[in-house]
Amino acid sequence: MSAKTSVWLVFFCALGCLIHDADLRSIQPKASQCGYQSCHPTKPNMLNVHLVAHTHDDVGWLKTVDQYYYGSETKIQKAGVQYIIDSVVEALLRDPEKRFIYVESAFFFKWWKEQKPKVQEAVKMLVEQGRLEFIGGAWSMNDEATTHYQSVIDQFSWGLRLLNDTFGECGRPRVGWQIDPFGHSREMASMFAQMGFDGMFFGRLDYQDKDERLMTKNAEMIWHGSANLGEEADLFSGALYNNYQAPDGFCFDILCNDAPIIDGKHSPDNNVKERVDAFLAYVTEMAEHFRTPNVILTMGEDFHYQNADMWYKNLDKLIKYGNERQANGSNINLLYSTPSCYLKSLHDAGITWPTKSDDFFPYASDPHAYWTGYFTSRPTLKRFERDGNHFLQVCKQLSALAPKKPEEFDPHLTFMRETLGIMQHHDAITGTEKEKVALDYAKRMSVAFRACGATTRNALNQLTVQSKDNVKDTSAKYVFEFKTCALLNITSCPVSEANDRFALTLYNPLAHTVNEYVRIPVPYSNYRIIDNKGVTLESQAVPIPQVLIDIKHRNSTAKYEIVFLATNIPALGYRTYYVEKLDSTEGNTRSKALPKRTSSVTVIGNSHIQLGFDTNGFLSEVTADGLTRLVSQEFLFYEGAVGNNAEFLNRSSGAYIFRPNENKIHFATDQVEIEVYKGDLVHEVHQKFNDWISQVVRVYNKDSYAEFEWLVGPIPIDDGIGKEVITRFNSDIASDGIFRTDSNGREMIKRKINHRDTWSVKINEAVAGNYYPITTKIDVEDDTARMAILTDRAQGGSSLKDGSLELMVHRRLLKDDAFGVGEALNETEYGDGLIARGKHHLFFGKSTDREGVSLKGIERLTQLEKLLPTWKFFSNMEDYSADEWQTAFTNIFSGISLVLPKPVHLLTLEPWHENQLLVRFEHIMENGEDASYSQPVQFNVKNVLSAFDVEGIRETTLDGNAWLDESRRLQFAPDPEEAAFNTYATFSQPAESVHLLSAEKPMLGVKYADEALPAGQLGAESNRIRRETETRQEKKDEGRSSKSTEGPYNSFKSDSSNQEYIIELSPMEIRTFIVYLTPA
């Protein structure tokens, strides 16, 4: 997205953008010279200006993905990606000097598939010569606040894999390019590093931070991406000078209004001198803020280069007339470059760099614009995306585990992978797209669910129906439906509602055996649940809250949920349960309803945790680990600020920014209506706060935490006021302004109220400026007690008072915040405001010296089980009695024989290339979180994957597309510690105004390297997986040779003993392997 507005000019690319056969015939493919060696040389003793021709192509924002690709809906935005790539390729083919970078694989491969072989060959040549370079390379340029690391890794793996499959080594990006995401996470830096990237450039950071970094020459740094992993997670990162736009006056696209460079010798409009003067003055000023004699200029913007010639023609002139000045003593050298060539120049400068260990959240673009609203915007889309990731993992695993793999498995899985890749885009999961575009994302997701649903049905039928001997209807394609009930989020499921006999298959995507409390929506209260051995399980009927039943358009007959505890669900496998309705009362126990109002505290819970509710119906205390402490919970809402956005002070709260009217925070109620239900399996308190906020608080009898299932909406707006709804947990924990939030679901980062670790911040928005992205967890603690909350989707959150945690669950606003989306965040469905429902899991207990596993350890394990619980598949069982079902079918299955140690997560198991699996193992604990779980663990990969005929394994970088033992990254040296300290100490005062690039020159004593090294010394590393040219034998040989030299990070072979497959994982480590399978 862009802050700039442009008047749309006549679009005339279509005719000029075709690639003619004639152009292609003249091309002689040359030997590969991509990578750093393809960089244009820089000039020593000069300021080298790296001009990067680029386009920023949002994978959906104001228009849908396809509208952007095809260029339709021109009234909304004059943007057509197919024309961009056509036009750029043609321009590049005409002139070997020119360079272009392309970023979004989702768009590129859509274009690629439409091209004739001749065009594809020409593009391959451009890539091999480094003229067209892929940067970033993931399916989309993902958001960094609201995305989960599993999805980020997946979408990089897929984008980089297609680049690798198509272009080999030359297609592999070296540099991350996060120019538009609204703030930057530390985990993202860590992931880039682990994927083998040499560095990353980004556009958006807090304006005060940016000013200070520029003034102190600290805009480029070594970012320590992990508190656990050490140097392997360090990433060289650079903040761009001008976001990602061209300097003012030098935007030469058809979408811009700047004058071209007019060089007619006698033209009255000739502006060469004036233009070149202005440009050289700009880069001279810019260079004052950077450490080396190199600057990078982003020459492009959103959907630029639809007519590439306009840009290139003017850049050619700028370079020509700019460099002509060198004859008269100018020491400025302009060149076509790429981010990686710029990075290489920084590296070759041989200087040291500042370091950073925190992150770039929250992002503020002006004193009243904290981009913390999008942490919560579109809460139901954010949850749908998590469901999508969950089902993607199930689909991957079942695609790999199915005995027979029909042709359609691959396209189904690919469609879901690519859909989830699109969902990670910084205007998709963020909720900052137009509502129509959000609906398009949701539609894509549901098609992907259908595609993968066909795969899972096929795979589960294969595994369940081993013989057709007892099958009654042999004409049907499938014996069982294995249906997903998409509306379980509103406690509705057609299969369990319409049938008196049905089966529930719980597929467990974790490599651990799990126990799970299961809830099934049903119309009656009497059912019997039988497990695969014929044992009738204890079950409990709980009434569905009336507020849920009353939701308009909820087309369901369910009045109850049947709850049971499913135990020992096999790792990477399933267990099926038979459920039948009973006419008598012999079945499950009903929940005992307690009187609605009591004069004393209502207590629910078990021996691990108890929750007390006061006489007004609010949570009032929690007892756990022998501690009884005051803990309350309430719903409140902020009024969204409303203004005309004409100046900072008049900012409105909107899809991007959260700007509450701080004086106007309202409690939802002072009196909560409650109903209490107790049974042997679960205790529940049903709370109704007002007409549009309700909640069920429950404790299952074996859990050591409590579940808060909130239901919010439609948020009323008839008073003309937008509202931002939060849940707030208050405790007496003396947290001293400190709390912790997760980074993309992995490592926790310490936060302090009104404070940033690396600069002295002046916060003008007391609430919004202290909000952070919560992807999964937020916590507070003191010496004795600890309170943590897990979320089920990304939300904004903070701890504004000691001992308190708040999370924003839903928001509905009536004004746009003027950052481009052009719509108020006012989601509706069926004509009413959107209703959102979700869960928080509350952990409370001793912060230290806890008996058994630490609370943090339990939180980590629970976090995993809540991220990837069992997937519920429903099948009609009218044709089979329980006995017939039990004897005729395989109702339990496990895909692995060795259950992984508790702290190890099988992060990925998916079919990769032919006869290959892509497998990732992850240590889910951080150092020090638990005395025993936070230890390194060892296990045998071959035993884990015993269901497969494993021939060999070889370790790759995190993305799965380059061999780890061949991966080399550029190394950057940190400043000596003292220098870094002084740098910050000198500028402890915050910058006063926005983008204050004051003339005041910082005295840093950083010397430019006298002479830059010639480009290309390092060259491109041969770290690609060359699957097409390599024989299997070569692979084996490589494996053997590297094994003898490289210690634990090497490849393993099956002809050695199984000891060779033992791997070790340290806290927070992820290891990725290609597993070779014996061809069938």
Ligand SMILES: [Zn+2]
């Ligand atoms: Zn964007």
